Amino acid sequence: MKIIEGGITAPKGFTSGGVHCGIKYRNKDLSLIYSKAPCLGCGLFTQNKVQAAPVKITRAHLKNNKAQAIIANSGNANCCTGEQGLKDARRICKVVADKLGISPSDVLVASTGIIGKRLPMERMEKAIPALLDRLSNERSLEAAHAIMTTDTKPKQISVELNLGSAKVRIGAIAKGAGMLQPHLATMLAFISTDAKIDKTRLQKALKEAVDNSFNLITVEGDTSTNDMVLMLANGLSGNKKLNAKEFMLFQQALNFVCLSLAKMLIKDAEGATKFAQIKVEQAKNITQAKQVAFKVANSALVKTALFGSNPNWGRIAAAAGCADSAIKADRLDIYLDGLKVLQKGVVSKVDRQRLNESFKKDEIEIKINLGLGKSATRVFTCDLSGKYVKINARY
Amino acid sequence: MKIIEGGITAPKGFTSGGVHCGIKYRNKDLSLIYSKAPCLGCGLFTQNKVQAAPVKITRAHLKNNKAQAIIANSGNANCCTGEQGLKDARRICKVVADKLGISPSDVLVASTGIIGKRLPMERMEKAIPALLDRLSNERSLEAAHAIMTTDTKPKQISVELNLGSAKVRIGAIAKGAGMLQPHLATMLAFISTDAKIDKTRLQKALKEAVDNSFNLITVEGDTSTNDMVLMLANGLSGNKKLNAKEFMLFQQALNFVCLSLAKMLIKDAEGATKFAQIKVEQAKNITQAKQVAFKVANSALVKTALFGSNPNWGRIAAAAGCADSAIKADRLDIYLDGLKVLQKGVVSKVDRQRLNESFKKDEIEIKINLGLGKSATRVFTCDLSGKYVKINARY
Numbered sequence: 001m002k003i004i005e006g007g008i009t010a011p012k013g014f015t016s017g018g019v020h021c022g023i024k025y026r027n028k029d030l031s032l033i034y035s036k037a038p039c040l041g042c043g044l045f046t047q048n049k050v051q052a053a054p055v056k057i058t059r060a061h062l063k064n065n066k067a068q069a070i071i072a073n074s075g076n077a078n079c080c081t082g083e084q085g086l087k088d089a090r091r092i093c094k095v096v097a098d099k100l101g102i103s104p105s106d107v108l109v110a111s112t113g114i115i116g117k118r119l120p121m122e123r124m125e126k127a128i129p130a131l132l133d134r135l136s137n138e139r140s141l142e143a144a145h146a147i148m149t150t151d152t153k154p155k156q157i158s159v160e161l162n163l164g165s166a167k168v169r170i171g172a173i174a175k176g177a178g179m180l181q182p183h184l185a186t187m188l189a190f191i192s193t194d195a196k197i198d199k200t201r202l203q204k205a206l207k208e209a210v211d212n213s214f215n216l217i218t219v220e221g222d223t224s225t226n227d228m229v230l231m232l233a234n235g236l237s238g239n240k241k242l243n244a245k246e247f248m249l250f251q252q253a254l255n256f257v258c259l260s261l262a263k264m265l266i267k268d269a270e271g272a273t274k275f276a277q278i279k280v281e282q283a284k285n286i287t288q289a290k291q292v293a294f295k296v297a298n299s300a301l302v303k304t305a306l307f308g309s310n311p312n313w314g315r316i317a318a319a320a321g322c323a324d325s326a327i328k329a330d331r332l333d334i335y336l337d338g339l340k341v342l343q344k345g346v347v348s349k350v351d352r353q354r355l356n357e358s359f360k361k362d363e364i365e366i367k368i369n370l371g372l373g374k375s376a377t378r379v380f381t382c383d384l385s386g387k388y389v390k391i392n393a394r395y
Numbered sequence: 396m397k398i399i400e401g402g403i404t405a406p407k408g409f410t411s412g413g414v415h416c417g418i419k420y421r422n423k424d425l426s427l428i429y430s431k432a433p434c435l436g437c438g439l440f441t442q443n444k445v446q447a448a449p450v451k452i453t454r455a456h457l458k459n460n461k462a463q464a465i466i467a468n469s470g471n472a473n474c475c476t477g478e479q480g481l482k483d484a485r486r487i488c489k490v491v492a493d494k495l496g497i498s499p500s501d502v503l504v505a506s507t508g509i510i511g512k513r514l515p516m517e518r519m520e521k522a523i524p525a526l527l528d529r530l531s532n533e534r535s536l537e538a539a540h541a542i543m544t545t546d547t548k549p550k551q552i553s554v555e556l557n558l559g560s561a562k563v564r565i566g567a568i569a570k571g572a573g574m575l576q577p578h579l580a581t582m583l584a585f586i587s588t589d590a591k592i593d594k595t596r597l598q599k600a601l602k603e604a605v606d607n608s609f610n611l612i613t614v615e616g617d618t619s620t621n622d623m624v625l626m627l628a629n630g631l632s633g634n635k636k637l638n639a640k641e642f643m644l645f646q647q648a649l650n651f652v653c654l655s656l657a658k659m660l661i662k663d664a665e666g667a668t669k670f671a672q673i674k675v676e677q678a679k680n681i682t683q684a685k686q687v688a689f690k691v692a693n694s695a696l697v698k699t700a701l702f703g704s705n706p707n708w709g710r711i712a713a714a715a716g717c718a719d720s721a722i723k724a725d726r727l728d729i730y731l732d733g734l735k736v737l738q739k740g741v742v743s744k745v746d747r748q749r750l751n752e753s754f755k756k757d758e759i760e761i762k763i764n765l766g767l768g769k770s771a772t773r774v775f776t777c778d779l780s781g782k783y784v785k786i787n788a789r790y
Contacts, residue, residue: 047717047720048713048716048717049716049717049719049720049722049723049724050712050713050715050716050722050724050727050740051716051724077709079709079712080709080712080737080740080741080742081741081742082740082741082742114707114709115707115708115709115710115712115713116708116709116736116737116742117742225709225712225713225716300695300779300783300787301787304783304784304786304787304788305787305788307784307788308787308788308789310788310789312510313510313511314472314474314475314509314510314511314620315510317445317474317475317510317620318443318445318510318619318620320445321443321444321445321446321620322442322443322444324444325442325444327444327445328444329444329445329446332445341511342475342511345445345475345477346475346476346477347475347476347477347511347512384695384784385784386781386784386785388695388699388784389699389702389779389780389781389783389784390781391699392695392696392699392700392703393699393700393702393703393705394703394705
């Protein structure tokens, strides 16, 4: 497997583009991804009980596992908009479908932005011909730009791997920034592939990749109403039916694509200045491991300590101690960047200068050893900075 | 019942004082509360699994429900300090007890501050004679000062009520600031009363008062390793055995004392500029009500919106929607300061100007109606400001 150029349009037969239609005051806000060949489509959606109209419509359009285009806007979430919001989401799919000459149910729709406002339908519809004109296999970044909200950079990645005698490609774009948490948080990710793969395997591969990437990141612990990860596979690479080993290679490549994007989302989270990996080891079970990891990752006290380059491991111990009632304080070890600061619940002697130095790095590893069993997990998060507060006080 | 002067020393027979012993660079850091008569004592402690030495020692000293003094320091939590920490906590009790001529097990000990450092025992012991000299029934504020960490103001309250022919008083001091959450978060509260009351009733009354006050507040959702609420009753008011109605009056007064202190803690939370009451109504049960209320109260996105006076109710809907899997989006109503912004999951027409104005107030009420049952709760929280980040990046 190797990383290649091209993003979402790296796989054969995919084009994309973006325009400014006027949902936002400025910057591109409407994005289209199109495959010239019909695709097998699948998706994973937010588990928030408040779900936006595009989530409901895209779910419905994916019932037959067929799709050929994704229309996505930023600046407006089309959420809490009732029947009108559903009508608007359906209408956008129909307008795009008519222009592309495909069925409306083969168009998937995604939105991200402010909750509780109707989409400016007239502006959006008017912009669609221009958007179709932008479609090109060199405009992945443009599509990635047009789905950004408070993101500061567009996010894309693409890889190529050999499956039997065929070359297969996977490409993707994503947006993130805030309201990020496990189970798909305000986050859109669109993935394309020219692999020929059956429905069951595609769904299985996507779920595994998402569980090990987007579901392991958190900015502040709030899931959003609009999240989705969509994947389209058009089969144009001409590969034969994948054998078990080839499927494993495909899975690994997809895992890499999703994890790379997930890390980009955290690194570009609202106001983030640090990237932290929280590892939990020797947990009783995976539920406990995740509970501790997310409690620490979401702790405002831990996150402000990260921001201040302040190796205040007491806050990590306190966060772990209230994550799960089965934690035993006298079995707890904590390592900051490989340095043991707590051993069996008691402060360790540690080279304070080395500790301070290592906590100034941009990427920090916090390891918590619970001493209770054999389960482990890791979670990725960022710090909580003054800029995060500024961004979210205004937005 | 009426509010009176005197704080923790308002009840008969109680004195208090505070000194600077040198745990902190400056400001008072060692506090003593003493009753000239032996007291019935009871306490409630943090549910964090990582518990500081003073929590363990005070629990042990309260086994016989007898107590006569509370020694408390700020600046050092005496937590994660192992056997040495336990020895140090025991030693402080003994030094105080010897000077007062009482049993070491009648001295309760509390600490708050940085985790993982040994107490500076020599400085503390040296300061105890001076601390005893400060004991007076006019130095409640001084004792309240000496337990402060990042608090900006000392917190005290006292009330008087008639129980039969006797006048009974309840007084209290507390500290809070950060790491605040239900189940006693870095928070110390000491309550005195001259009521004569039996053990079972005193414990019952304290638990009810704490459940309806300190356990309903949250700053950022982290519980601390050192929290405790201690209550001493010396019986000096000379009241007769309380009948059911008198006990109810006592309970109401104690509830008032605890709720008043809890609100003071939130108003003086780290960097707080706003006070918010989150009400959840029509929940399926109390667990669901609390889950939703705390999820909203702890949401960094909701808290930064509060800070920015930004009535972004979409974030409240999103936080509620991920609090519990039984939430139904199409039954959800949200009110901001009495204005309905969401009805059955759909945005309501609302006077935007009035909404903006009311969101600028220092105290804001957010009401969430789940439309699922009959349970209700309320939780108190504050906003998340740039100052919170600054304070915690440094501390």
